[in-house]
Amino acid sequence: MLGLDRRPGADRQASPAVIWLIGFFGFINLYSMQSILPLVSADFGASPLQAGATVGATVLAVALVSPFMGMLSDALGRKVVICWSLFGLAVPTALIPLAHGLDSIVLLRFLQGLAIPGIVVTITAYIGEEFSGDQAARITSVYMGGAVMGGFSGRFITGHASHLLGWRGAFVTLVVLNLIGAVVAVWRLPASRRFVANTDPGQAFRTIAMHLRNPRLLAACAVGFCVLFSLVGSFTYVNFLLAAPPFELSAAGLANIFCVYLLGVVITPLAGRFIVRFGFLHALLIALGISSLGIATTLVPALTAVIAGLAICSSGVFICQAATISFIARHVPNGRSSASGLYYLAYYAGGAAGTGIGGLAFEAWTWQGTVVAMILVQALAGLIAWLGWRAPDTAG
Numbered sequence: 001m002l003g004l005d006r007r008p009g010a011d012r013q014a015s016p017a018v019i020w021l022i023g024f025f026g027f028i029n030l031y032s033m034q035s036i037l038p039l040v041s042a043d044f045g046a047s048p049l050q051a052g053a054t055v056g057a058t059v060l061a062v063a064l065v066s067p068f069m070g071m072l073s074d075a076l077g078r079k080v081v082i083c084w085s086l087f088g089l090a091v092p093t094a095l096i097p098l099a100h101g102l103d104s105i106v107l108l109r110f111l112q113g114l115a116i117p118g119i120v121v122t123i124t125a126y127i128g129e130e131f132s133g134d135q136a137a138r139i140t141s142v143y144m145g146g147a148v149m150g151g152f153s154g155r156f157i158t159g160h161a162s163h164l165l166g167w168r169g170a171f172v173t174l175v176v177l178n179l180i181g182a183v184v185a186v187w188r189l190p191a192s193r194r195f196v197a198n199t200d201p202g203q204a205f206r207t208i209a210m211h212l213r214n215p216r217l218l219a220a221c222a223v224g225f226c227v228l229f230s231l232v233g234s235f236t237y238v239n240f241l242l243a244a245p246p247f248e249l250s251a252a253g254l255a256n257i258f259c260v261y262l263l264g265v266v267i268t269p270l271a272g273r274f275i276v277r278f279g280f281l282h283a284l285l286i287a288l289g290i291s292s293l294g295i296a297t298t299l300v301p302a303l304t305a306v307i308a309g310l311a312i313c314s315s316g317v318f319i320c321q322a323a324t325i326s327f328i329a330r331h332v333p334n335g336r337s338s339a340s341g342l343y344y345l346a347y348y349a350g351g352a353a354g355t356g357i358g359g360l361a362f363e364a365w366t367w368q369g370t371v372v373a374m375i376l377v378q379a380l381a382g383l384i385a386w387l388g389w390r391a392p393d394t395a396g
Contacts, residue, residue, distance in 0.1 A: 012190050013130060013131075013190065013193070014126075014130060014189060014190050015188075016139060016142045018184075018188045018189050018190075019123070019127065019139055019142055019143045019146065020142050020143065020145060020146035020149075021146060021181070021184055021185075021188075022082065022119065022123050022143070022146065022181075022184075022185060022189065023120075023123070023142075023143040023144065023145070023146025023147035023148075023149075023150060024146040024147070024149050024150035024153070024181070025086060025119070025150060025177070025178070025180070025181025025182075025184070025185075026086075026116060026119035026120045026123065026146075026147065026150060026181075027116075027120070027146075027147045027148075027150035027151045027154065028150040028151070028153055028154040028157075028174065028177055028178075028181070029058075029089060029093060029112050029116070029154055029174060029178070030058055030059070030062070030112075030113075030116060030150075030151060030154065031055060031151055031154055031155055031232070031235070032154035032155060032157070032158045032170075032171075032174060033054045033055050033058075033109065033158070034055060034155050034235055034236055034239055034254075034258075035155040035156070035158055035159035035162075035239060035251060035254040035255040035257075035258060036158050036159060036162045036167045036170065036251050036254075037051045037052065037054070037055070037236065037239050037240065038051075038239060038240060038243035038251070038254070039162060039167050039251050040054060040102070040105070040167060041240075043167070044101070044102040046102055047363065048237060048240045048359055048362055048363060049356075049359035049360065049362075049363055050102065051102070052236050052237065052355045052356075052358075052359045053102075053106050053355070054102070054105050054106055054109050055109075055232065055236050055355050056232075056351075056352045056355035056356060057106045057107070057109045057110040057113065058109045058110065058112050058113035058116070059113065059228075059232060059348045059351035059352045059355065060110070060113065060348070060349070060352035061109075061110045061111070061112070061113025061114045061116075062113045062114075062116050062117050062120075062344065062348040062351075063344070063345050063346075063347070063348035063349040063351075063352060064345070065113070065114050065117045066117040066121050066340075066341045066342075066343075066344035066345045066348065067208065067338065067341035067342055067344075067345050068341065069081065069085075069117040069118050069121045069122065069341060070121055070122075070125065070204075070338040070339075070340055070341030070342075071204040071338065071341070072118070073118070073121070073122040073125060074204060074338070077191065077192065078122050078123075078125060078126040078129075078191075078192045079126075079185070079189055079190075079191045079192065081118045081122045082118060082119055082122050082123060082126075082185050082189065083182060083185045083186050083189075084118065085115045085116070085117075085118025085119045085122070086115075086118075086119060086178065086181050086182035086185055087178075087179075087182045088115040088118070089112060089115040089116065089119075089178050090175050090178035090179055090182070091111075092108040092109075092111035092112045092115075093108075093112060093171055093174050093175045093178055094171075094172075094175045095108050096108050096109070096168070096171045097168035097169065097171045097172055117341070117344060120147070120344065121340045121341050121344050123143060124140075124143075124325060124329075124336075124340040124343075124344075125336045125340050126192060127139050127140055127143060127329070128329045128332075128336040128340075129192055129336065130192060130193060134272075134276055136326070136329050136330075137272045137275055137276060137322075137326040137329070137330075138269075138272035138273075140272070140322060140325050140326050140329065141269050141270070141271045141272035141275075141322050141326075142269055144269075144271070144318060144321060144322045144325070145269045148261055148318055149261070149262075151261060152258050152259070152261030152262060154174070155255060155258040155261075156255045156256075156258055156259070157170065157173055157174065157177075157255075158170040158171070158173075158174070158255070159251045159252055159254055159255020159256070159258070160251075160252050160255050161173050162251045162252075163250060163251050163252035163255075167251075204338060207334070207335035207338045208335075208338050208342065210334075210335065211332070211335060211338060211339050211342055212342075214331075214332070215388055216327075216331050216388065216389060217328060217331070217332055217339060217342070217343075218388065219384055219385060219387070219388020219389055220324050220327055220328050220331075220343060220388075220389070221342055221343050221345070221346035221347070222346065222381075222384045222388070223284070223320070223324055223381045223384055223385050223388075224321075224324055224343055224344075224346050224347035224350060225346045225347060225349060225350030225353070226350060226377045226378060226380050226381030226384070227317055227320045227321060227324065227347070227350065227378075227381055228347050228348060228350040228351040228354065229350035229351065229353055229354035229357075229358075229374070229377045230291065230295070230313075230317065230354065230374040230375075230377050230378050230381075231313075231314065231317045231351070231354070232350075232351040232352075232354040232355055232358070233354030233355065233357065233358030233370060233373065233374050233377075234295055234298075234310070234313060234354075234358070234370065234371075234374050235258075235310070235314070236354070236355050236358060236359070237358050237359060237362045237367065237370050238257075238298065238306070238310065238367070238370075239254050240362065240367075241306075241366075241367040242254060242257060242303075242306065246301070247303055247306075257306075257307060257310065260307060260310045260311035260314055261314060263311050263314065263315050267315045267318055267319065271283075271318065271319045271322040271323070272322065272326070274319060275319075275322065275323050275326055280323050280324075280326065280327040280330070280389060281385055281386070281389045281390070283319060283323045284319075284320055284323040284324065284327075284381075284382075284385050284389075285382050285385065285386070286319075287316045287317070287319035287320045287323065288316065288320060288378050288379075288381055288382045289316075289382075290312060290315065290316035290319075291312070291313045291314075291315075291316025291317050291320065291378060292313075292316075292374075292375045292378045292379070293312060293316075294308075294309045294310065294311065294312025294313030294314070294315070294316060295309060295313045295371055295374050295375055295378075296309070296371065296375065297309030297312060297313075298310060298313075298367070298371060299367075299368060299371055320381070324343075325343075327389065328340070328343055354374075354377075357373060358370050358373060358374070361373045
């Protein structure tokens with residue numbers, strides 16, 4: 001369709017490098033506001049909760065669109081949707097530097113979020129179709145490594161670019177990167193070899209209804225909600241902790257804090273082996289325990305302890321995400337794109353809830369309140385997985 005699926009070499013399998021790059025460019029915008037939230041808050045005279053809405057709006061849009069993007073890619077093809085979504089992402093990104101109010105930024109960030117599921121939901125379905133068995137788990141981990149690097153780079157680039165050019169200039173840089181990502185996808189991502197178009201909306205809704213009767217999938221969605229709740233809530237409001245006394249970090253300093261994500265670039269590709277060795281459930285439970293320990297460590301009033309805690313927390317969450325996506329790929333043999341859409345609906349709804357509830361906890365009880373909220377939600381994720389991932393498989 002649109003010429004994107006008729007390039008030479010379309011019958012080849014996607015390389016791990018290309019999958020990694022799609023993950024990178026898909027996530028570079030999603031959390032790019034986090035390291036500059038104190039700057040934006042000061043610029044517009046906004047509270048932490050109000051500034052946090054610039055993160056939550058994007059995450060919420062991703063949640064709302066994800067199930068329908070699965071249907072769209074079922075009809076049009078995986079590569080078509082990925083490429084056009086990458087191009088479309090550049091438009092609201094280019095308009096953010098021109099915004100003159102926080103409400104306008106929140107709206108444009110919401111529009112960014114509408115494009116992101118075309119990348120992240122569709123590439124997950126693509127991996128499920130093009131790879132099988134343990135290879136799918138390993139390629140999923142490669143994709144997650146790219147996603148982690150993209151999430152880190154968005155925060156790192158905006159923080160340092162804001163230090164030099166102001167936060168508006170930082171988003172000009174992101175526009176250029178968005179366009180590069182779109183060109184890479186058009187040029188190097190092979191069309192799906194096993195994709196079969198489904199243009200019947202009724203069939204898509206019947207497939208969703210089937211998924212809603214699958215207790216394992218529903219449990220995985222609930223786990224995803226809790227996992228991103230804790231990650232987004234933690235990494236959004238820790239910026240206000242570190243920008244205030246006694247730390248008083250600049251935007252560039254906050255950007256450097258997100259270097260802890262680089263551990264995820266190393267850990268996430270290894271998560272596939274970890275999951276294969278321990279199984280989906282035990283790998284998840286171990287990772288949740290590690291992540292909660294990391295969040296608790298940030299309560300120690302020392303910069304090195306906060307950094308170490310964030311590193312431990314994020315590393316655990318990356319393994320949780322890889323385990324959950326691999327679990328879905330293994331236990332949902334049919335309607336994978338709609339299953340991915342349902343998962344990302346729950347996952348990113350959790351992220352949006354994390355910015356809201358995490359912000360309320362921060363304003364009521366400072367950082368300690370946010371930490372307690374995140375740990376409780378991770379404990380809930382473990383309980384849900386223990387009860388739900390062992391349920392009978394009704395995927396069909």
